[in-house]
Amino acid sequence: xxxxxxxxxxxxxxxxxxxxxxxxxxxxxxxxxxxxxxxxxxxxxxxxxxxxxxxxxxxxxxxxxxxxxxxxxxxxxxxxxxxxxxxxxxxxxxxxxxxxxxxxxxxxxxxxxxxxxxxxxxxxxxxxxxxxxxxxxxxxxxxxxxxxxxxxxxxxxxxxxxxxxxxxxxxxxxxxxxxxxxxxxxxxxxxxxxxxxxxxxxxxxxxxxxxxxxxxxxxxxxxxxxxxxxxxxxxxxxxxxxxxxxxxxxxxxxxxxxxx
Ligand SMILES: O=C(O)CNC(=O)[C@H](CS)NC(=O)CCC(=O)C(=O)O
Numbered sequence: 001x002x003x004x005x006x007x008x009x010x011x012x013x014x015x016x017x018x019x020x021x022x023x024x025x026x027x028x029x030x031x032x033x034x035x036x037x038x039x040x041x042x043x044x045x046x047x048x049x050x051x052x053x054x055x056x057x058x059x060x061x062x063x064x065x066x067x068x069x070x071x072x073x074x075x076x077x078x079x080x081x082x083x084x085x086x087x088x089x090x091x092x093x094x095x096x097x098x099x100x101x102x103x104x105x106x107x108x109x110x111x112x113x114x115x116x117x118x119x120x121x122x123x124x125x126x127x128x129x130x131x132x133x134x135x136x137x138x139x140x141x142x143x144x145x146x147x148x149x150x151x152x153x154x155x156x157x158x159x160x161x162x163x164x165x166x167x168x169x170x171x172x173x174x175x176x177x178x179x180x181x182x183x184x185x186x187x188x189x190x191x192x193x194x195x196x197x198x199x200x201x202x203x204x205x206x207x208x209x210x211x212x213x214x215x216x217x218x219x220x221x222x223x224x225x226x227x228x229x230x231x232x233x234x235x236x237x238x239x240x241x242x243x244x245x246x247x248x249x250x251x252x253x254x255x256x257x258x259x260x
Contacts, residue, residue, distance in 0.1 A: 001031050001042065005054045007229045008068070012058045014231045020064065021131040023231070024193045026209075027069035027098075027140045027163040028081065032199040036117035043071040043079040046092060052084070060090030065130055069139060069163045074119035081118050083137050083163060085128070094128055096137035097121025100145055110167040114141075124151050132236045133158035133189070140164040143178050143192075146185065147260045153186040153250075154260070158241045160188050164205075165195040171206025176218070183212040187244050189236055196224055213237075214244045 008025055015023040030051040033039030046052045052070060059066045066086040071079040081101075085094035099121045101114040127136040136152030136159070143162045152160055160182065166175055175194075183190040189211065196207025211220040211234040220232035252259070 001051050004030055005051045008051075008055060009058060011229050011231055012055075012062060012064060012066070014229075015233075016062050016064060018231065018233045020231075020233060022065040022067065024161055024163060024191045025066065025068040026193045026195045027083070027165050028071065028195070029068050029163075030070045032165060032195070032203060032205075033117070034200040034202060036113075039071065039117040040077060040079055043073045045073055046070075046084070052092075056086055056090040056092070059086045059088060063088045065132075067135075067137070067161060067163070076119065078117055078119040080121070081114070081139060082121075083139055083161070085130070085135075085137070088131075094125060094137065096125040096139065097123070098139040098142065099124070099148065100141045102141040106169070109169045112167070124148055127152050127155050127157040130159075133238050133241070136160045136188075138162055140166065143182065144174075146182065149182050149186050149188075150260045153188065154252075157186065157188050158238055159236060160186055160190055162190065162192040163194075164192060165199075166206040168204055168206050171208065175206060175208055176210070179210055179212050180216045180218070183214055184216040185250070187214045187248075187250065188241065189214055189234075193232075194222075196222070214241050 069083050074080045081098040083096045084092050087093045101120050103113045103115050105111045127134040136157035179190050192210050194209045195205040198204045207224045209222040209232050213219050219234045222230050222232050
């Protein structure tokens with residue numbers, strides 16, 4: 001976990017050097033366990049987490065907002081897969097708990113049962129104001145369920161986030177088209193910070209951190225670089241968000257299908 005904090009501190013330095021107002025870090029930035037038992041045993045509450053306390057200090061020192069995916073203890077011997085927003089004073093001001101858990105058994109592909117160690121969240125967090133616009137939070141596998149992103153669009157999100165640790169085969173097949181679709185249909189920026197490279201002998205992540213414009217264009221893409229932590233940088237143009245919504249209103253037919 002201290003190695004992960006050091007990597008995140010490198011990313012903070014790079015973000016500050018690039019003049020960023022906010023830094024978006026991946027899902028599970030604190031650690032990726034090699035078993036359900038290890039995932040549970042490593043979870044710390046934020047008050048006792050050197051990783052979180054370290055990032056709060058960075059946020060305060062550098063006047064940088066930081067969005068970061070972590071694990072927190074839950075009841076019943078499980079953890080929560082959460083995303084916290086740390087403001088530029090170092091305070092945790094928002095928290096989202098992953099709603100959709102990744103339970104898959106793919107032939108010749110990943111077999112993962114996230115629900116064996118993780119408690120599922122049951123709330124959509126309303127978008128909130130930040131220096132980079134109104135941000136809506138989701139995590140990784142949530143990307144496959146447009147219902148949450150559409151609910152965030154309805155609540156006027158301007159930026160939506162999918163911090164992730166996608167698997168290699170599913171990433172190759174689905175990562176980019178899903179991110180671009182979510183950006184196009186929500187008419188929002190999509191910021192998707194992704195873990196990249198090997199975690200342990202059984203697990204490797206796809207990477208390709210991306211920022212997509214509300215028109216669906218990829219404005220930054222980190223590829224599979226993982227020798228040293230890298231940042232993707234983009235200007236968030238809130239006038240562009242407004243222009244796209246004005247020019248192409250996506251008025252829902254809630255007389256035909258339910259409101260989400
Ligand atoms: O394990 C942890 O501690 C952190 N959590 C994750 O890495 C999660 C659950 S295993 N990964 C995903 O949801 C990948 C989704 C994906 O790859 C897809 O939708 O195709």
